[in-house]
Amino acid sequence: EGFGERKAKAERMFSLMDGFLKNDPFSLQKxxxxxxxxxxxxxxxxxDDYEAYQALAHSVRDRxxxxxxxxxxxxxxTKSKRLYFLSLEFLMGRxxxxxxxxxxxQDQYAEALNQLGFEFEVLAEQEGDASLGNGGLARFSACQMDSLATLDYPAWGYGLRYEYGLFRQIIVDGFQHEQPDYWLNFGNPWEIERIHVTYEVKFNGTVEEVDMNGEKVKVWIPGETVEAVAYDNPIPGYGTKNTINLRLWAAKPSNQFDLEAYNTGDYINSIVNRQNTEAISNVLYPDDRSHQGKEMRLxxxxxxxSASLQDIIRRFKExxxxxxxxxxxxxLHLNDTHPSLSIAEIMRILVDEEHLGWSKAWNIVNKIFSFTTHTVVAEGLEKIPVDLLGSLLPRHLQILYEINSNFMEELKKKIGLDYNRLSRMSIIEEGAVKSIRMANLSIVCSHTVNGVSKVHSNTLKTKTFKDFYELWPEKFQYTTNGVTQRRWIVVSNPSLCALLSKWLGTxxxxxxxxxxxxxxxxxDNTSFRHEWKMVKRLNKMRLAEYIETMSGVKVSLDAMFDVQVKRIHEYKRQLLNIFGIIHRxxxxxxxxxxxxxKVVPRVCIIGGKAAPGYEIAKKIIKLCHAVAEKVNNDADIGDLLKLVFIPDYNVSVAELVIPGADLSQHISTAGHEASGTGSMKFLMNGCLLLATADGSTVEIIEELGSDNLFLFGAKVEEVAELREKGGALKVPLQFARVLRMVRDGYFGDKDYFQSxxxxxxxxxDFYLLGSDFGSYLEAQAAADKAFVEPDKWIKMSILSAAASGRFSSDRTIREYAERTWKIDPCQCPF
Amino acid sequence: EGFGERKAKAERMFSLMDGFLKNDPFSLQKxxxxxxxxxxxxxxxxxDDYEAYQALAHSVRDRxxxxxxxxxxxxxxTKSKRLYFLSLEFLMGRxxxxxxxxxxxQDQYAEALNQLGFEFEVLAEQEGDASLGNGGLARFSACQMDSLATLDYPAWGYGLRYEYGLFRQIIVDGFQHEQPDYWLNFGNPWEIERIHVTYEVKFNGTVEEVDMNGEKVKVWIPGETVEAVAYDNPIPGYGTKNTINLRLWAAKPSNQFDLEAYNTGDYINSIVNRQNTEAISNVLYPDDRSHQGKEMRLxxxxxxxSASLQDIIRRFKExxxxxxxxxxxxxLHLNDTHPSLSIAEIMRILVDEEHLGWSKAWNIVNKIFSFTTHTVVAEGLEKIPVDLLGSLLPRHLQILYEINSNFMEELKKKIGLDYNRLSRMSIIEEGAVKSIRMANLSIVCSHTVNGVSKVHSNTLKTKTFKDFYELWPEKFQYTTNGVTQRRWIVVSNPSLCALLSKWLGTxxxxxxxxxxxxxxxxxDNTSFRHEWKMVKRLNKMRLAEYIETMSGVKVSLDAMFDVQVKRIHEYKRQLLNIFGIIHRxxxxxxxxxxxxxKVVPRVCIIGGKAAPGYEIAKKIIKLCHAVAEKVNNDADIGDLLKLVFIPDYNVSVAELVIPGADLSQHISTAGHEASGTGSMKFLMNGCLLLATADGSTVEIIEELGSDNLFLFGAKVEEVAELREKGGALKVPLQFARVLRMVRDGYFGDKDYFQSxxxxxxxxxDFYLLGSDFGSYLEAQAAADKAFVEPDKWIKMSILSAAASGRFSSDRTIREYAERTWKIDPCQCPF
Incomplete structure (x- = not known):
């Protein structure tokens, strides 16, 4: 076979793969x-519809x-510098x-389907959520991916492909029960299985010192191997051809021969035992502290x-x-401390495998990492017991010790022998359980430490990481979180989307x-305001239908839809909301x-999941149901007050609830919410906020003006003082009365609610519910007062949306790209 | 939307899905x-080639x-009567x-690929084997599926989709090691996942008696549920449009809410624990007795x-x-006793769920089951401990007791109070471990009990199931096994295929x-014989190349290729073969x-897997390697004798080895092989047999004439007598000498080989190696003698292939269809 013939064959193949799929309705139908x-x-x-959805999805996947x-x-x-965004959680939704x-x-598809007798919206409802995360952090990761793609940044996301997503919340008798989310049971057309992109990940074993060309080098002899297989999730940008990649790893059994593992004489049992280790990527840990120190989590x-870095380094070395x-x-961006073992791993690769020498490696490593923390209080920071880490990753423990020892030496030179401070800043925490402080590790090794809002950044500098800030003030930055208007307006609120484009003329x-x-x-344009009102009403109607389907409760569209949806947590103070409802x-x-x-009718809507091991949060859910049971069935009350708990809150539910909300509550005790992105989604959808001055709300106030939202509660700087008062703190009588009603069993389950x-x-009252109750009620009264003046309310609603631009994740990503990652857009030509 | 518009939409859809894919090379390329x-x-x-193979396979799958x-x-x-072929094992190969x-x-694909610069054969080599079975029984199931499709029978196969197929055998230092066969790791284009065809399968729990319309009925309250999901494997017939289905079940977690399972307070651990129960379909049990009484196997x-019957009954009820x-x-056909719980399950469905009444149900059940046993000796029959079955399937145990009690009553009426015989025939075996005899159950409930060869059938009637034969002589039949010439000539020996068609003129x-x-x-046509010889030489060349690649041993094409490939088992007497080689x-x-x-040069080829727990079989493998090590490296010997062990024998390896064999050995102790299908594959490929008169070989002799193969050894009817002689049995000196050489460590590992x-x-010497050794050597000498007369040898080779027609699985299936299943062909028009 000559060169000419080979060339002709290759050309034939190239020409057959040269075209693009056509997007006219007839081609789409075919x-x-x-x-x-x-x-x-x-x-x-x-x-059936589900299969039609799958087929539809596959045709989109092709494109x-x-x-x-x-x-x-x-x-x-173009050899562009790449950003690798490492995050253990991504809440992609549909x-x-x-x-x-x-x-x-979108329009071509709608038409194509219509000609075949299908409706796009009906098929779209067949899709389940990809819930590979717990809450804000994970959804923020997803918004960032959308912005990275849209803004043409050469970025990759890396994460885990959990076989079971975040648990599904079902409510039985008002109690939360958790069920696994087998989201992959029915196939996932949005991922591409890369059967050839696999890496071995090793665990356990020992470290030996061997002589190599006269130099002593450490060699890790691992005990156990699993294979990581890549699943690629294309992330298309809007208004660009760029489609970036979210690569998620799944564990698979290694095809490498492992003689030891099956040498037990009982072949079946050795296989069954191995299945457990091969299942390491299966379960998403719920967001509670209970996973601390768990081997599986580590x-x-x-x-x-390990899989991500092997992939990144392979690509670089090409x-x-x-x-x-x-x-x-x-x-390399560390989204919280979860991926911070990357630091030790890349040092291991550069030193042990690439033989770069420690200081050369260290100089490189120091220039590539940036780190965003989403935590506020020091107690929330991740720690890994040294014993656990040493047994699972013996070589990494040595490297961590070496990093720390170098850091401590350097630090002593700068601050002298201030042992208290040295011990606070050490990566190793001494104590009953000797641990690695993952945040300290991340700060020491990253060139930039990001907070997620202005308030958060101040807290980091003045409290949480004060010692570090004083050492390296230049490392500390903040980039306020954001949300993507593509998902939170265009996808979830098409009526508002059309209205915005119409009135903005673009x-x-x-x-x-x-x-x-x-x-x-x-x-001030009345027809604009009228249209705005109609859009809101339409969305409320959609939400009301959903509520009736889910809970059987019929709600009035004339009532104010007052929403609090987010994870259930004491600091987020759903209990304050419920107490307010009891009071009302x-x-x-x-x-x-x-x-x-004269009372403004309210539909109070609460939704969110409690971590499975978080008893108090689960009691809050039960109390919400107990109150709803009483209130909703009280004929005296009728439409004046309804309380609805929306079960299994997730991204899709949020897409339905947020556009339908009149008022939304973001009422964390000041100083506890690092940023909060829920408020931004509501803001974009013209929903009024009732909020404390916490997290990014402080910046929302700057943008919106405090007249256009309902603020209440202690300020960040007042909280410590209030807490110090302890038993001497003044609490309004109404609060005591509400508390007494619950204690006395007015809503049943008296014993259960005592704790x-x-x-x-x-x-x-650590979270100061009692102390804030008075001003909370005032803010609620102000909301009522505003609601009875529809014109005023609509204006506030429009101004809310108008103020939301700054809170687009596009702004967040642009800031990160320019200041932290130093990457440039790279737009693939059409 | 009116009727007219809906109709127009449906018609549009129908017309778009009306065509068939085109098979010209250009369309195939696209x-x-x-x-x-x-x-x-x-x-x-x-x-790469693997991805090209996958793409190619997907295009075939579409068709x-x-x-x-x-x-x-x-x-x-056409409402045809369907055959449902239930088998726990199918060895489909590629x-x-x-x-x-x-x-x-085939030709269109070859041309299409060639024009793109690919070779069909090279891509075909990328495919891994589907090894969902252990040996003969499983490959016979696969051959039967091919014949059922080709002969247009309306049949379905049902089996399990093991996540890990039969272990891969790797040889280290001459020892067998087992590794899991992760055959699905790289995707399987030959199956269609039916995400909507799922059934719940229940286990454990209790049985309650409830009153229903005045009648007492038993209700099983199960404790655990898993979901069975269907994977369909299309089985195309040859020369027909008919493409039947092999439906394999995989276990998946149930999407049903299970509040209890996750109510332990530790969500992660409850998930991890459940994963084990959800893995029940993962592992194929190796064919040894070690799985007897194992809960997972049951x-x-x-x-x-349960999944198969739910599917069958749903289809019937439609x-x-x-x-x-x-x-x-x-x-319903029971392929061995493995699926015989079907009997209890269908009784449970008809009585408990469909409320048919016991005797009506029993009358139906008695008319639908047929049963083929592949076992010879009573000790090999499957038993399930009553305790295990009662805890896993409490209701089924009750039903089995009731079936047995009715049977015993009926039997007493016929044979009187012969308690010995009653106890032998009972479905329940009393004793230290009370057990269910699955074979007795199957015989009692089936209308037909099939043996797999004439000899086997005689043994069943006169020994294994004598009591039952005397009671129901009309139930006992035999249908000799067969193999499909599509796989064993057309696919695996294309040169022979062309030669056959040329000389047969069709x-x-x-x-x-x-x-x-x-x-x-x-x-007698010399040019035919010459072509025949050339085909054999070509296939020997292919095999020689494989041997050199796998083992580094260079073999001479002039040597006689003497092959024994099958599972390693004492009764199959690989040891006799090895002893013969040592003697040589x-x-x-x-x-x-x-x-x-003057000596005829030999290449002795042995291949096969030993069950992981079968120590003696593993020692035989090691001995084979020890002898090979000695012989192959002995410069005195050179090409006169080579011994090669082919590792990881499977269907694909068989497809390569069988066409290249001159002589093949089927040397089980007479009375131990139920049928044996290996010999038939060799026969079809013109390979001469060296064999004992066991299993189907007896019928091969009838067809071929004893002059055209090399027979030796004790006959079935002589074996018992020889065994009775015990220590008095005469054994040739050569045997004692060979045994001594091994014992004395001539091939090393002296201690290891003593047992x-x-x-x-x-x-x-239960399997009578010593007693048969003399006649074995004579048969080998006769083979040598024949080999030096090429004309004679080729004639015998041609006559072997000419005699193989009777051993096509088409004949087997036609017999089953007409005599046992009473089904008619149903050919789908083109």
Missing amino acids: DILHHVEYTMARSRFSF LIERWHDTHIYFKK SLSNSVINLGI KQQYFFV AHNNFDELPEQVA EAWIRNADLLTGLRDHV YDCLKNMDKNDRR LCDTVEVGN | DILHHVEYTMARSRFSF LIERWHDTHIYFKK SLSNSVINLGI KQQYFFV AHNNFDELPEQVA EAWIRNADLLTGLRDHV YDCLKNMDKNDRR LCDTVEVGN
């Missing part, structure tokens, strides 16, 4: 039905793959609508870190002969949220009929 | 490359799906070549049975309102193996140079 028949293997006589390829070939060609919108073929972290350029080519706000300020120009109920009961007529009541009893 | 780009998600710049659909729609339309050959588009059996027609519509033998007798007409080596060493020149030698010491 593609969808092709997938019905050959991918789903269903015949035209029998396929994502085309862009994915071209994007990555272009990144490679992908279908988001993908067709970002691909710009294994997950290292599994994630184009480079040495590591000098690593800092110019690679930015769709450009979808890529440039700053343009939303333009809404301020129309706030109590007032209503004691009113005469005439007075009742919950104890947590807010004067002298024990 | 389809393959489409799968490269969109299914494998690779770009034209980077895909299988089309035929699969049309076939099943046609079966449904699918690609078999599929394109049976689809009749769970697998019931999981398989077209019927009651169960009267079940025996006219459904034939390809019709591929569907009608009886035509192979036509070869006898040409046996010993003779050669003691010969002078001139005599050596192996003990098993064949006079007085202990």
Whole structure:
């Protein structure tokens, strides 16, 4: 076979793979039905909506793959510096609508399906959520991926492909029960299994010192091996061809021969035993402290870190002969401390495997990491027991000790023998359980330490990481979180999306949220305000239908929809909200009929999951149901007050609830919420906030003006003082009365609620519910007052949305890219 | 939306799904490359042979799906009686070549690939084996599926989709080590995941008696639930459009809420614990007795049975309102006793769920089951401890007791109070461990009990099931096993295939193996014989290359390739073969140079897996390697004798080895092999047999004439008498000498081999190696003598192939269909 013939064959192949899929409705129909028949293997006589959704999704996937390829070939060609965003959690939610919108073929699909007798929206409802995360941090990661793609940054996300996502919350008799979320049971068309992209991840074993060319080097002899397989999730940008990658790792049994493992004489049992270790990527840990010190959690972290770094270094080495350029080519971002074993791992690779020498390696490592912490209080910081780490990753423990010892030496030179401070700043925590402080490790090794809001950053500098700030003030920055308007307006609120484009005269706000300020120009226009009101009403209707389906409660559209949806946590103070509702109920009961007529009707909506081991949070959920049971069935009250708990709150539920909310509550005890992104989503959707001045709310106030939201409660700087008062703190009578009602069994389950009541009893009320109750009620009264002036309310609503541009994750990502990661956009040509 | 519009939409959809895929090379190329780009998600710049294979396989799968659909729609339309073939094991091997050959588009694919610069054969080598079985029984199931499809029978196969197939055998230092076969790690394009075809399978719990409309009925309250998901494997027939289904079940976690399971307070641990129970379909049990009484094995059996019967009954009920027609519509075949819990399960369904009444149900059940046993000796029959079964399947145990008690009553009426016989025939075995005898259960409830060869059937009637034969002589039949010529000639020996079609003047033998007798007409034609010889030489060359790659041993093509490949078992007497080789080596060493020149050079090839817990079999493997080490490295010997062990023997290896064999050994102690299908594959490929008169060999002799193979050893009827002689049995001196050489450490590992030698010491030699050794050597000498007369040898080779038609699984299936299952062909029109 000559060269000419080989060339002709290759050309034939190239020409056959040269075209792009067409997006006219007829081509889309052919593609969808092709997938019905050959991918789903269903015949035209029998396929249901779910199979139609799957076929539809596969046809979208085909189009994502085309862009994915071209994007990555272009990144490679241009040799752009890449950002690798390492996060153990991504709350992606659904992908279908988001993908067709970002691909710009939403209308074509809708038409194509309609001609076949299907509705896009109906099929889209078939999709389940990808819930690979717990809450804010994880959803923020997802928003950032969308912004990175849209802004054309050459970025990769890395995470874990949990076989079971965040538990599904079901409510039985008002109690939360957790069920595994087998989200992959029915296939996932949004991922591409990369059967050839696998890496071995090793655990356990011993470290030996061997002589290599006269030098002593450490060699880790691992005891156990699992294989990490890549699953790629294409992330399409909006208004660009760029489609970046979120690569998630799953554990698979290693195909390497492992003679030892099966040498037990009982073949079946050795296989069954191995299955457990091969399941390390299966379960997402719920966000509570109970995983601290758990071996499986540590294994997950290292599994994630090891696979990701092998992949990153392989890619770098494809184009480079040495590591000098690593800092110019690679930015590694640690999303919280969960991936911070990366530091030890990359030192191990550079020193043990690439033989770079410690200080050369250290100089490189110091230039590539940036770190964002989402934690406020020191007690919340992650620690790993030394014993556990030493047995699972013996070589890494040595490296961590060496990093710390070098750091301590350097520190002594700078601050002298201040042993208290040295011991606070040490990466190793002495004590009953000797531990590695993952935050200290991350700070020492990162060039930048990011807070997630201005307030948060101040807390980090003045309290949590004060010692470090004084040493390295230049490392400390903040970049306020944001949310993507593509997901939170375009996908979830199509009516508002159309209205915004109409009145702004452009769709450009979808890529440039700053343009939303333009809404301020129309706030006095009555027809604009009328349309705005109609959009809100439509969304309330949608939400009311959902509520009726889920809970059987019929709610009035004229009532104020007052929403608090987020993880259930004492500091987020859902209990304050419930106490407020009890108070309102109590007032209503004691009113005469005439007075009742003047009351603004409310539908109070609460949703969120409690961590499975978090008893107090679970009691809050039960109390919410107990109160709802009483209130909703009280004929005296009728539509004046309803309380609804929305079960299994997740991204899809949020997409439905947020556009339908009139008022939303963000009422954490000041100083406890690092940023909070929920408020931003509500803001974007023209929902008024009732909030404490905590986290990013402080910046929202700057942007919006304090007249346009309902603020209350102690300020960050007042909290410590209030706490010191202890039993001497003054608490309003109404609070005591509400607490007494619960204690006395007014809502049943008297015994069960005592321990919950104890947590807010004067002298024990760490989160200051009692102390803030008075101003909370005032803020609620102010909200009521505003609501009865529809014009005023609508104006506030419009101004809220107009102020939300600054809280787009596009702004967040641009700041990170320019200040922290030093990466440039790289737009793949169409 | 009116009726007209809906109709127009449906018509649009129907017309878009109306066509069939085209099979011209250009269309095939487009389809393959489409799968490269969109299914494998690779770009034209980077895909390797494995990905090209996967894409190719997906394009074949598309075509299988089309035929699969049309076939099943046609079966449904014609309301044909279906056969359901229940087997815990199917050794399918590879699918690609078999599929394109049976689809009749082999040449088109070869050309399409060639034009793109690929070779079909190279890509085909990328496929791994589907090894969901241990040995003969499992491969026979696969051959039967091919025949059922080709002969247009409306049949379904049911089995388990083991996540890990039969262990991979690797040899280290001559010792066998077992490694799990993660055959699904890289995806399986030959299966269709039916995410919607799922059934709940229940275990444990209690049985309660409840009152229903005045009648007491038993209700099983199960304790645990797993979900069975269907994976369909299309089985295309040859020369027909019919493509039947092999449905394999995999266990998946149930999506049903299970509050209890997660109520332990430790969410993560409850998930991890549940993973074990959800893994029940993961591991194929190796074929040893060690799984007897294992809970997991019993769970697998019931999981398989329950899912299959739910599926079968659902399908039946779609077209019927009651169960009267079940025996006219459904034939259930039990492939050995592994699926025999079906009997209790279907009684449970009919009585407990469908409320049919015991005797009505029993009358139906008695008409639907047939049973094939593959076992010879009573000790080999499956038993399940009553305690285990009662705890896992409490209701089924009650049903089994009731079946047995009715049977015992009936039996007493017929044979009186012969308590010995009653106790032998009882389904319940009393004793230290009270057990269920699965074979007795199967015989009692089946209308037909099949043996797998004439000899086997006689043994069943006169020994194993004598009591039952005397009671129900009409139930006992035999149907000699067979093998499919599509796999064993057309796929694996394309040169022979072409030669056969040329000289027979037709390809019709591929569907009608009886035509192979036509070869006898040409046996005296020298050019035919010459071509025959060339084909064999080509295949020997292929095999020699494989041997050199695998073991580094270079073998001479002029040597006789003497093969024994099958599971390693004492009764199959690989040890006799090895002892013969040692003897040959010993003779050669003691010969002078001139005599050596007259010796026929041999390449002895042994392959096979030992069950992981079967120590003696593992020692045989080690001995084989020890002898090979000595012989192959002895410069005195050179090409006169080589011994090669082929590791990890499986279907693909068989496809390579069998066509290249001159002589093959089937040398089980007479009366121990139920049928044996290996010999048939060799016969078809013109390989001469060296064999004992055991199993189906007896029928091969009838067909072939004893002159055309090398027979030796004690006959079935002589074995018992020989065994009784015990220590008085005469053993040739050569045998004692060989045994002594091993014992004395001539091949090393002296101590290790003592216990192996003990098993064949006079007085202990249950499998009569010593007693048969003399006639074995004579048969080997006769083979040598024949080999030096090439013309004679080739004639015998041709006559072997000419005699193989009777041993096509097409004949087997036709006999079963007509006599046992009473099903008719149902050919889907093109």
